[in-house]
Amino acid sequence: MNTSQMKKVALLLLGISIILTSCKEQSKSKISQIENPQKPNIVLIMADDQGWGDLSMNGNSDISTPNIDALAKNGISFENFYVQPVCSPTRAELLTGRHFTRLGVHRTSAGGERMNLNETTVAEVFKKAGYQTAAYGKWHNGMQPPYHPNARGFDDYYGFTSGHWGNYFSPMLEHNGKIVKGDGFLVDDLTNHGIQFMTENKENPFFLYLPLNTPHSPMQVPDKYWNRFEDKELSLNYEGEETTTIEHTKAALAMVENIDYNVGRIIDKLKALDLEENTIVIYLSDNGPNGWRWNGGMRGRKGATDEGGVRTPFLIQWKGSIPAGKTISQLGSAIDLLPTLASLAKIAATTEKDIDGKNLAPLLLEENPKWEDRLVFNHWSGKTSIRTQRFRLDNEDRLYDITSDRGQKINVSSQFAKVLDSLRKAKIDWLAETKPLTSETDDRPITLGHPHFEYTQIPARDGIPHGNIKRSNRHPNNTFFTNWESVKDSITWDVEVLADGEFEVELYYTMKPENPGVAIQLSHGHSKFISRITEAHDPPLTGMENDRDPRIESYVKDFRPKVLGNIELQKGRSLLTLKIPHMDGNGGIDLRLLMFRRIQKAM
Secondary structure (H helix, E strand, O other): OOHHHHHHHHHHHHHHHHHHHHHHHHHHHHHHHHHOOOOOEEEEEEEEOOOOOOOHHHOOOOOOOHHHHHHHHOOEEEOOEEOOOOHHHHHHHHHHOOOHHHOOOOOOOOOOOOOOOOOOOHHHHHHHOOOEEEEEEEOOOOOOOOOOHHHOOOOEEEEEOOOOOOOOEOOEEEEOOEEEEOOOEHHHHHHHHHHHHHHHOOOOOEEEEEEEEEEOOOOOOOHHHHOOOOOOOOOOOOOOOOOOOHHHHHHHHHHHHHHHHHHHHHHHHHHHOOOHHHEEEEEEEOOOOOOOOOOOOOOOOOOOOOHHHHEOOEEEEOOOOOOOOEEEOOOEEHHHHHHHHHHHHOOOOOOOOOOOOOOOHHHHHOOOOOOOOOOEEEEEOOEEEEEOOOEEEOOOOOEEEOOOOOOOOOOOOOOOHHHHHHHHHHHHHHHHHHOOOOOOOOOOOEEEOOOOOOEEEEEHHHOEEEOOOEEOOOOHHHOOEEOOOOOOOEEEEEEEEOOOEEEEEEEEEEEOOOOOOEEEEEEEOOEEEEEEEOOOEOOOOEOOOOOOOOOOOOOEOOOEEEEEEEEEEOOEEEEEEEEEEEEOOOOOOEEEEEEEEEEEOOO
16 A cells, blocks of 8 residues: 555545544433523413403403413413412412412511512422523512522512502612612513513523513503503403492503503513523412403402312423423412423422422323312412312302313302312311411511611501501502601511621601601610601692592602611510600601611621
8 A cells, every 4th residue: 555545545534533423422412402401491470360261361351462372382281270369378379389278478568578588489399490590560468588589589579569559650669678769660671671671681591580560550551551441442342230430440451451561572582582492481360350351251269269269370381392282171279380380491399398289281281181189279368269170169169060060159068068078167167277378367466677687677557556647548558657746656566586796777758847856765675766857748649630430549649768877686575666755846757658768787
């Protein structure tokens, strides 16, 4: 073999070696991809007080929701998905996978909305698995750390933690505990934060929770959406005897169309980031409609344990991984989300307490899954109902065949006596096992000064007025205290300081211009200090100018922050008391909240 032939053979062998090495590396890469699949992102969107019937996909010809409807077209929809009758219980179940009656949740305000601290949230589960987590919107499961979303697994939080808010246009909000001002219409603003979060974490697996605040009252919506409904004659109306103003219904539908616009923005951003096929998107509502409007003929609305109060749309899209256009008839519930999402993401759903929910993944992924009938419990304000795949036992122990009577008009108790008896017993057993808390049995104080968090907000909502002082509205969540007339008047909060420390105290107030000033005294246990307010600030009540229908909640004002000074607090439980020991004029202040900022731990 001559030199030229030897060179050709060497080059040939080198080429074969390169090809074999390349094939081997590609094989290793494919094996690695199989062994370590990229974790799917999660975007969980929840509307507030939207009814099942507030979507065009469910037969409402008065509304257009193409972006929400597309989630069903490109994914899966549930015919029978259930939440609780009001906000905070549903949110607690969604976050923990457990019946809210086990969690300490029994009210929608005044501390009764808080989840017990020994519960594990879905955010904590995903954070432990390496996910970036964020929540933007209405939290409604606790304001002060360790009940605050930043203490329950969410790295970033922006929104409001109370049950409702008084203004949806650039309102006072909070960002990770710090008071900030919103930017534009609130749902648009929350979506902006969600889009920014997805963009910043496009290379990381993320869990984004968007608990939007509409169509909950106040009925505020931008002109762009209201103008579509203001003069529109609605073709569908509620069929019962109860009534709601037509403006309320139109505003609610307009607000849902705004949500639809923002759902479209989320999907468009996922496409732009090339993340749509690796993102699970879920859409649902937290309870039935907040007014007597068309809802598919179902009985009940928000607050009721009947079908109309607890049935919600539930749509899930995961392009390329779950079927498109599939409808599931089996029952689903908010308690199922944590185990289902953990299963789909292939992460461990390790929680401190046993999960009540079921993993819905077999229904989503398998053509003919084995699935046993189940009981779904709905409870609120002492009323309990049970849904099986076929029946609903209502609060008065009447039985209805929902497969043929979604409106619960025909009592079939006599025809199915055995079913009736078994469900009655199941109701008694469930209540005995889960032991719902009540206002009379809830002795949890307001927490202040968690050592790992800088800010603690103590709002008027959680206070008790004494003397002449009055709350601005009987619905406490967004209220302020007013009518402070005497030095004998005071406000108290049942507060437990969690760790010794020094705190800067900031007060949000208004004061009439004819008032020369007041002395402010704040005390907790053996700690006390006195400061003064001398600068008047008397803005008007606002909110009504943006309401499309008169509200039942409090109007709001532009409260001014005033740093009163620093106070050293000792760990322990005592009344936090705010007094005005001296009035220069004839009146005191209106109070929205106190903000405590940890300076350092006391020695």
